[in-house]
Amino acid sequence: MKRSLWTLFLPVLVVLAVGLYPLLTQQDVHRETSFTLLRAVALAASLNIILGFTGYVSFGHVVFYGLGGYVAFYLVAEKGWPFWSAVLMGGLAAALLAFLIGAGILRLRGAYFALVTIGVNEAMKAFIYNFQPFGGPVGLTMNFAVYKAYGGPRAVLWMTYHWLFVVTLIVVAVSYWIRVSKFGLGLLSIREDEDAAEVMGVRTSWFKTWAFTLSAFFPGLVGAIFFFRNASIEPHDAFPLHVSIESIVMVMLGGQGTVIGPILGSIGYQWMRVFLLTNRLLKNIQLAVAGGLLLLIVLFIPAGLVGWLRRRFPATRRFLL
Amino acid sequence: MNVLLRTENVVKRFGGLVAVNQVSFELYEGEILGLIGPNGAGKTTLFNCINGIYRPEEGRIFFRGTDITGWSPSRLAHMGMARTFQIVRPLAELTVRENVMVGAAFGEKRLPLSQTARVADEVLAFLGLADRADQLAGSLNVAQKKRLELARALASQPRLLLLDEVLAGLNPTEVDEMVETIRRIREQGITILMIEHVMRAIMNLSDRILVLDFGELIAEGTPEEIAQNERVIKAYLGDPKLAQRFALEE
Ligand SMILES: Nc1ncnc2c1ncn2[C@@H]1O[C@H](COP(=O)(O)OP(=O)(O)O)[C@@H](O)[C@H]1O
Numbered sequence: 001m002k003r004s005l006w007t008l009f010l011p012v013l014v015v016l017a018v019g020l021y022p023l024l025t026q027q028d029v030h031r032e033t034s035f036t037l038l039r040a041v042a043l044a045a046s047l048n049i050i051l052g053f054t055g056y057v058s059f060g061h062v063v064f065y066g067l068g069g070y071v072a073f074y075l076v077a078e079k080g081w082p083f084w085s086a087v088l089m090g091g092l093a094a095a096l097l098a099f100l101i102g103a104g105i106l107r108l109r110g111a112y113f114a115l116v117t118i119g120v121n122e123a124m125k126a127f128i129y130n131f132q133p134f135g136g137p138v139g140l141t142m143n144f145a146v147y148k149a150y151g152g153p154r155a156v157l158w159m160t161y162h163w164l165f166v167v168t169l170i171v172v173a174v175s176y177w178i179r180v181s182k183f184g185l186g187l188l189s190i191r192e193d194e195d196a197a198e199v200m201g202v203r204t205s206w207f208k209t210w211a212f213t214l215s216a217f218f219p220g221l222v223g224a225i226f227f228f229r230n231a232s233i234e235p236h237d238a239f240p241l242h243v244s245i246e247s248i249v250m251v252m253l254g255g256q257g258t259v260i261g262p263i264l265g266s267i268g269y270q271w272m273r274v275f276l277l278t279n280r281l282l283k284n285i286q287l288a289v290a291g292g293l294l295l296l297i298v299l300f301i302p303a304g305l306v307g308w309l310r311r312r313f314p315a316t317r318r319f320l321l
Numbered sequence: 322m323n324v325l326l327r328t329e330n331v332v333k334r335f336g337g338l339v340a341v342n343q344v345s346f347e348l349y350e351g352e353i354l355g356l357i358g359p360n361g362a363g364k365t366t367l368f369n370c371i372n373g374i375y376r377p378e379e380g381r382i383f384f385r386g387t388d389i390t391g392w393s394p395s396r397l398a399h400m401g402m403a404r405t406f407q408i409v410r411p412l413a414e415l416t417v418r419e420n421v422m423v424g425a426a427f428g429e430k431r432l433p434l435s436q437t438a439r440v441a442d443e444v445l446a447f448l449g450l451a452d453r454a455d456q457l458a459g460s461l462n463v464a465q466k467k468r469l470e471l472a473r474a475l476a477s478q479p480r481l482l483l484l485d486e487v488l489a490g491l492n493p494t495e496v497d498e499m500v501e502t503i504r505r506i507r508e509q510g511i512t513i514l515m516i517e518h519v520m521r522a523i524m525n526l527s528d529r530i531l532v533l534d535f536g537e538l539i540a541e542g543t544p545e546e547i548a549q550n551e552r553v554i555k556a557y558l559g560d561p562k563l564a565q566r567f568a569l570e571e
């Protein structure tokens with residue numbers, strides 16, 4: 001079956017639509033909505049690299065977001081680094097953490113891996129809590145003089161938005177590349193049967209480590225961008241476990257292991273979340289709803305929306321990937 | 322003749338159980354070597370030692386003249402060793418073609434992805450699975466899954482092919498087809514070490530046969546020699562059903 005180029009265009013078009021809208025309207029409220037959406041897409045699509053393509057369920061995705069946020073924030077606010085280089089360092093720090101712990105924890109399978117990723121997140125939170133250069137429990141606050149160099153707070157809001165938009169597009173392009181590359185075929189074979197993959201010549205530990213590292217790089221960038229515009233960072237905001245869980249829900253909802261699935265899943269979930277947040281009754285139980293939703297997906301459409309479509313209507317496989 | 326694979330006193334234990342006990346043999350380039358023995362004799366465990374899934378507690382294994390004891394399966398695959406699993410392990414959510422592409426992409430040749438689809442289609446045609454190429458591997462029936470196992474292994478264009486009961490669970494027509502296929506694989510110059518319970522087939526195909534019993538190599542020889550070997554017949558008498566089959570087919 002020949003794959004149509006729509007498999008690439010569709011995901012990119014969806015992200016472009018979300019990302020360009022505020023640029024056209026120039027409205028702050030649209031920008032804030034799209035920022036939230038793009039952040040969700042970038043987190044879900046990067047999580048999908050290890051969760052969907054490689055088959056390792058990580059509950060610790062947010063640790064990379066928080067670490068990237070802290071490293072970049074520290075470099076900009078305390079060391080006066082330019083924003084772009086700090087963001088890059090945030091991503092690299094997250095990737096380095098994944099690379100270092102990956103070799104160890106990726107030996108664990110299934111629930112053991114999932115549990116350990118929660119542990120990594122909590123351990124990092126505890127570490128930062130006691131790490132004085134990062135402000136310990138109080139965290140760090142941006143001196144507004146720093147923003148001046150970037151044209152003031154309003155300009156920063158737009159600049160960080162542009163950055164996030166570009167990063168999200170890159171995540172989607174990388175997802176696509178992985179899915180159609182030899183590297184990706186190796187990952188998919190690990191997801192399906194790791195021992196069989198190894199026997200067929202896939203160096204599974206090497207593939208898993210790089211998938212994990214790549215998957216961690218992007219939340220590092222996103223965290224760096226987010227906390228810079230947030231003007232402050234503290235342990236509780238940087239490592240919220242529920243963001244990891246919500247990312248899993250978004251990936252699963254749209255379809256793990258597909259390129260467009262996590263994008264649609266994020267948008268769908270965020271839309272639902274807004275609905276929950278504005279509903280007084282449901283506002284306080286939004287996490288319970290996320291958990292319930294995850295349960296329903298796993299039970300009834302484990303392949304997610306896109307996976308279900310691809311299976312139910314094989315013709316869609318040509319352009320849905 | 323060149324020795325492709327050699328084991329020296331290989332021992333593999335599971336707790337107190339010695340699953341493979343001091344096994345030494347040589348496999349020559351171009352031959353089909355049969356490996357038989359009652360259920361639980363240690364045949365699959367020996368395979369697992371050879372292709373790196375287990376590290377033997379004692380002994381050494383040489384492949385292409387190199388000591389490969391303790392090497393990882395992927396590294397051995399890169400050296401040209403391929404195997405099938407007794408219990409089939411399809412990559413269920415990938416298509417049949419993608420399954421075979423994995424073999425082609427990560428074996429000794431490590432072909433670029435662009436070439437693997439072509440190789441996969443050739444191998445699938447050879448094994449009569451061409452019309453299943455776009456189907457998910459999980460949706461194949463057992464006989465087809467067995468052929469897929471073989472297709473994946475072949476796509477890597479291996480030097481040594483380890484076959485673990487590829488005939489089990491096939492009906493007589495399918496067995497005949499598979500025997501013919503194995504013969505043709507050998508004609509392509511691939512050396513084969515095969516575990517088999519279907520006596521007629523293994524007697525027919527093998528140049529030589531090894532017999533394992535309780536982890537020990539109890540006999541080695543041509544099919545004719547093995548069929549008349551006292552110890553072998555005794556070993557199979559411990560497994561009445563097999564002894565009967567052995568006698569009947571001979
Ligand atoms: N992973 C394992 N753990 C413990 N015992 C095992 C394991 N694999 C095989 N065995 C035991 O080792 C012996 C040989 O098994 P196996 O190699 O599968 O036999 P065969 O393939 O000849 O039927 C059997 O007694 C089996 O129960």
Ligand SMILES: [Mg+2]
Nearest residue numbers: 364365366407
């Ligand atoms: Mg066996």
